[in-house]
Amino acid sequence: MLIYIIILFFLLICCYCENNKAFFYTGIVILFILAILRGEGVDRDYETYISIYGYLINGEPYTIEPTFILAAYISHYLTGSPVLIFFVFALIAIYYKSKFIITFSPYICLSLLIYYSNFYFVHELTQIRIGAASAIGFYAIKYLVKNEQRKFIILVLFSSLFHFSMVILLITLLFDKRKINIYYILTIYCLIIAGYLLIYLNISPLRVLQYIPISVLREKLAIYTYQTENGMIEPVNVTSIMQLVRLCVITFIFANSRKFENNTPMVLLSKLYSLSPVCLVLFSSLPAFAIRVSELYSVADIVVLPILATYCKQARMIRLGIVVLTICILLMNLFHNGIVNGYHF
Incomplete structure (x- = not known):
């Protein structure tokens, strides 16, 4: 390491x-x-x-x-x-x-x-x-x-x-590029709440996807379902540290959404980023699928956090906080999650 x-x-x-x-x-x-x-x-x-x-x-x-x-x-x-x-x-x-x-x-x-x-x-x-x-x-x-x-x-x-x-990135075409309005914010929070409620009721919205006539999608869902039912994949932790961090970040973004009006990159990337915790919860009945889609949308994180820092009065302190957070995530990935093993050629 x-x-x-x-x-x-x-x-x-x-x-x-x-x-x-x-x-x-x-x-x-x-x-x-x-x-x-x-x-x-x-x-x-x-x-x-x-x-x-x-x-x-x-x-x-x-x-x-x-x-x-x-x-x-x-x-x-x-x-x-x-x-x-x-x-x-x-x-x-x-x-x-x-x-x-x-x-x-x-x-x-x-x-x-x-x-x-x-x-x-x-x-x-x-x-x-x-x-x-x-x-x-x-x-x-x-x-x-x-x-x-x-x-x-x-x-x-x-x-x-x-x-x-x-x-799934084509969903960006549906977004209003100028601002994050109250309707979008309410939609995201409603989806998150609905997702946690469905988990509590043990209802999977992914059952609808099996009726979509796309062979590749059906095959992937079948694989994920088989892996889940046979215990080959651990259940999704919908209250993990990363999930809570992302929920806090999107809450901060939504609370300051007016500052980002007409900043098209920030608006689009923030909306994509907000889909990450939503997908993790809604698709949690198939862990591999939920994690894959959630991780894909969270790539926006790479530039969303630095852009956020530019809007804060204490930009240096925010950047320092981001650095500390990333160090913690790295150490967690290496020594707790074990994403990779020790490096060798």
């Missing part, structure tokens, strides 16, 4: 030299190298991807996104191994997440620290497909801000070729 802590200290130094692009890009390169050189057993999904690679090159049927299939064949043709799969997905994910940060964040090094403390381990070291997909999808919001809806849709659909779940 030592290497993770060393990188943490480097990123803390970057935050001290805030908005120094040389430090920022150095951090990006380090994270990229760490992702592509990791050995077997560092993360939970490495062996799974190796197995899928084996199925594909041996001509066995396996339902997975076309970009992974393409990367598997190219890697096998050029190297005779799956090594290029991890290289390509890490390159795409880290490149587009860096562009997402540069485009929207007022404190790029602080955003890099937030990204590293949570999303990097979940996405770039574990769920590499959703890592690449979410990076492209959230960068695409740049075009929605510019009223270039067609480019946004094309890029989101392209990101779904890396992970099918990214189509």
Whole structure:
């Protein structure tokens, strides 16, 4: 675990030299190298991807996104191994997440620290497909801000070729980009309350999804249902520290929503971020599905928190508070949640 802590200290130094692009890009390169050189057993999904690679090159049927299939064949043709799969997905994910940060964040090094403390381990070291997909999808919001809806849709659909779940980002097209009005706020709180009530009544709203005539969706739901019913996945903790933190953050955002009027990036990203705790509660009957969707929307966190700091009178104190929070999250992920194991090549 030592290497993770060393990188943490480097990123803390970057935050001290805030908005120094040389430090920022150095951090990006380090994270990229760490992702592509990791050995077997560092993360939970490495062996799974190796197995899928084996199925594909041996001509066995396996339902997975076309970009992974393409990367598997190219890697096998050029190297005779799956090594290029991890290289390509890490390159795409880290490149587009860096562009997402540069485009929207007022404190790029602080955003890099937030990204590293949570999303990097979940996405770039574990769920590499959703890592690449979410990076492209959230960068695409740049075009929605510019009223270039067609480019946004094309890029989101392209990101779904890396992970099918990214189509849910198209909900952003329904949002009012100018402000967070009272109707949206009430809707979010009603959904959250309804979600907790449904959990108490042991009613799953996900049963409706099984009637949607999309084979990939039905297959994924069937897998998640099987894993849940057979105890292969732990139940969702809908009162976890991260859930409570996100509820507090969206409450703070909603309480100060008037300050963000006409700040299109903040409005759109805050609305996406507010869907994270909602999805965790509403979809909790299928833990894998709930966690995946909730984590996807929470990627907005990378720039939402730094933007929030710019609206506070005590901006330095808020930034310090964010730094302390991210350190706690990192330590919790490493030593309590055990998202990754000790690093080795």
